Structures are given as structure tokens and as C-alpha cells.
Amino acid sequence: MSLLIVGSIALDSIYTPFGETADAIGGSAIFFSVAGSLLHPVQVVGVVGRDYPFAELDRLAARGIDWSGVEHAEGESFRWKAKYSYDLQSRETLETRLGVFADFQPKLPEKFRSAEFVFLGNIDPELQLGVLSQVRRPKLVVCDTMNYWIQSKKATLLELLHGVDVLMVNDSEARELSGDWNIHRAGRWILANGPKRVVIKQGEYGALLIEPTRTFYVPAFPLENVFDPTGAGDAFAGGFMAYLARTGSVSEDNIRRAMVVGATMGSYAVEQFGIRGFDGITLADVAARMRAFQDLTHVSLAEALE
């Protein structure tokens, strides 16, 4: 089962109360693939400029990340500069320089077109539709978006949703898309507009999986030290998708397990700057943290009120 992501590949400059980075590798495709490759090989489609640190991509290739779908374009790589508040609860974008990302037109290499698991990272919904038209018979299509596209390209986004199995967004995006502030009604609205499931990420509070007749909740891992929230949502997506691709099943039970894998990957992402939280993490570490997640909500109610 092959796993494909189409998304941004960026150079991030991040300021937090604990330090800063300049031109560190980032973007949705980077966080997704670094997290996902702990469980399953990842195929990436994206674009970088001539100034990108290719040695870092080469180093990551050893994890099982296939960069052959990444276009090397003339010009500057996509750069994003942001500053977090003292409590990491909010952030301000200081600068966005699209560079080569401005003219990005995803083209899938022939060998990527048979991917069974497809993640459409947060890019223009027209490009996301273009990717969908290039894959043959995906088993599962999951899609992210952001408020910018909800505001500027809602009709295209709604068209896209009908080709998507799971929409994976954060709570403010779900609210804006549905026009409903109640997160469960917002989830219902999304289910009525195409996707069979919706995953709503809630940062330090965890994530919700809303299905037609059931809801699942995975908390965020309790961390006393959070350094950089950047990329947590993309790492969640990478873990979620890679677990499904690894196991090959999209059963309800398996999707719940994938939620826990996603939350585990999100927790690694925020423990260090950029992708450094994944340094040295093994499959055994992931399994151990997943067990800790299970203990976090474990309660035995047998005969609790007899």
C-alpha cells in the first residue's frame, strides 16, 4: 500500500519564548513525511527552489521518504516567518514569501499515481482537485485546508469535499467552513457535504473523529515542556495516514488506532523545534507512547452504577 502526500516544503523561521530558528526545513510535506516514515514509506510531491538545503532532504530519504516527486524550480523556496505568544496559544505570521510555491502545479510521477493512501496537504483546492485527477484508484483520500481557502475558494473546496473520504482540519477551520460555532454540529455539516469522516484537531486539547453515528476523542499527550507547536497537525496527519497504509485497513477500529498514532506524532513534533522532536525516535518509542495514551483515558465502568 503506497502513501502519497502533496503539500508545502518550506523554510521556517520561528520565534518562541524558548528560542528561535532561521530557515529550518518545514512545511506540511516535511512534517507529514518525517512523522509518517516512522511507520511506512512516504512519497512526496512538492516544489523547492534552488536554495533549499538538499543535503537535509537526502538525509531524510534514508527514512523511506521518496522525494522524486519534488520539483526543483528556479527561484527562492517558500519561506514562512512566525512568532508565538508567551503561552504558545497564538501566533502571528510575520512574513510569507511564496517564492516557487506561487506557481506550483503538482505533477505526479507515473509511479505515484497508483497510491492507495493520499493526503492532500493544505494548498489551493484547485491544485488539490488536480492531484485527485492524477491518482488512479485511491483507497483513502484525506484532505486538509485552511481559513484562507475557505474564504477565497469556497466553491472549489466544496467540490473537492465530494471526492474526499476524510476532512482533517482544526477547530477554527471546521467552524468557519460550516458557519457553526458548535464543533459537533460543524462536524455534522461537513459529513453532509461529502466526507464520510471528519477529524478535528484541537491543539493542546487533542483531536476528535466524527463519524455518522460515533465520535472518538483522543487527548493531547500531557507534556510539561512544549517548545514549538509548528507542524503538530501535519505530523498528526502523517502518523494517521502512515498507520493506515501500514495496516492496509480503514475499519472503524483501525481509524481509532490511527488517531492515537497521529496524536503520538503530534506530541513528538511539539517537544522540539522543527522536526528535531523526531530525532532518534524508534517504533518501540511510538508503541510505548501509544500505550501511555491508552492509560490516559482508561477507565473501567463495569457495574459502576449497579
Place this chain on the structure above:
Amino acid sequence: MSLLIVGSIALDSIYTPFGETADAIGGSAIFFSVAGSLLHPVQVVGVVGRDYPFAELDRLAARGIDWSGVEHAEGESFRWKAKYSYDLQSRETLETRLGVFADFQPKLPEKFRSAEFVFLGNIDPELQLGVLSQVRRPKLVVCDTMNYWIQSKKATLLELLHGVDVLMVNDSEARELSGDWNIHRAGRWILANGPKRVVIKQGEYGALLIEPTRTFYVPAFPLENVFDPTGAGDAFAGGFMAYLARTGSVSEDNIRRAMVVGATMGSYAVEQFGIRGFDGITLADVAARMRAFQDLTHVSLAEALE
């Protein structure tokens, strides 16, 4: 095992986007005892003025609420008027009239002094200390507070914490008390200052139980219609304490079950204005909703990453 609460008994006037109430019965002791009495008799200590709707208290007495510790003082009852934002995420206090509550000095009837389970509702920490000095050998003392007391009577509050088994507060209170915005470090700080456990309520995100070596998370029940968040935290406390009093055990497992009972009671509280969400609720309803809570976080990880 007897269960005692000392707290406020108020007349609430609440404005939400869905309607309003005027002089409805409320306050921490009301929400606590209405929720708790579904599981176990509740003894209440508080004060009301001559204008309180005593017929309503009489009606509630049939549920097993013992009002004999409620002082009837000359003057007006405590009144609180508040308005919620369109999304119920924030509220503004429009008016607080303390009335007879200004001179409240809790005096426990002799038969209440042997209570095993004691809840100190959010009142002046000097009065909470005064209550503690009147109970003989409580098995479990749980205490609430608010930012007002953290700011104005911190030394007294810190003294109180050393006589308390569980501090039960919301996240902003835990942050203000500890001076730490990270909720898990805030919990550690509280554990280092007296209580053996801390329960941190997070509104629509659920609640955390932080113990020295474990953390437990119970989500909020997924509700598509929330009418009035007032009293949810006190109803949570009532369910939590009444379950422990009913079962007589403060084991780790039982405290986790009590967290689910608390979250269940909080969910009833917000479904209607004031205490109306508890109308007609039976023990079987509570048990059914508790099972729904369990499904909400249920995931089987056996061999997930083998």
C-alpha cells in the same frame, strides 16, 4: 458515608443567545446537590435571604437533599446576573449583589460534622478553613476556588490547600494559582503545595485528573445543543463527590470512574437553563451516558504496532 457541601445558594439571571432566565435558583450548592443527589443524599450548608423561593428547595428535598444546614438570614438573597457570548465561550458578569452572602459564616449542624466526604465550594478561603475546623474526620476533602480569592487571599488559600485532598478548579484558575501557563506543570505545582490530586476542568474540552504518577483525561460529552454553561463545574463536582460517597472508595480506579460521573453531570447541566437539565434524569440515564463516555475514548491498541 455522608456527603457535605458548603457553597453559595443564589438567584441567577442569565442571558444566552437562546433565551434568558430571571432569578432562577442557582449557585454552587444548588448545582452540586441537584446533580449529586441522583447518586447519594447531600447535606448542604449555605445561606439564603427571606426572598428565596423556599418551595423550590422543598421540592428538591425529596431528592435527598438535606437543607437543614441552610441559614435563613434577614435581607436579600445572593443575586448574580451574567451574559454569555454568542458561542458561549465567554461571559460577562453584569451584576453581583452579595446580600446575605456578604456576612455568611458557615455553621455546621452537629449531625453534619461527621461527614466523610466534604466539598468546599468556591467561597472565601477563610470560611473554607472554618468549615474544615468543624468537621471531625473526613475521608476526603475536595475544594474549589476562583481567581478572585487567588488574587486577594493567596496566603490563606495556600494554608487551606494543606488540609485538602483534591483541588478542583478550572484551567485559568490552575494557571493563575501556580503562575504557570502549562497546565501539566501547573498541576505539578499544586501537587507540591498540599493536595494529593488535582482536577482541572476545561469546559467544552473535558477535565483532567493529575496525580503524582498518572494523568487521566475525560472529554466533554459531545453535545450539538448547549444552552447554558452555568453550573457545569459544580454539577461535575456533585457527581464526582456523590459517586465516591456512594461507593465509599477513593481508590485510583474509583476516582477515574468519579471523573466520568462528573463529566456526565456537567453534560446534563449545560443542556438546559439552570438546573432544568436534571429534570426527569434517572440513574439508568446516568449509567447509559457513562457507557457512551466510555465508547468516546475506547480504542484497542493490542498489537497495534507489532
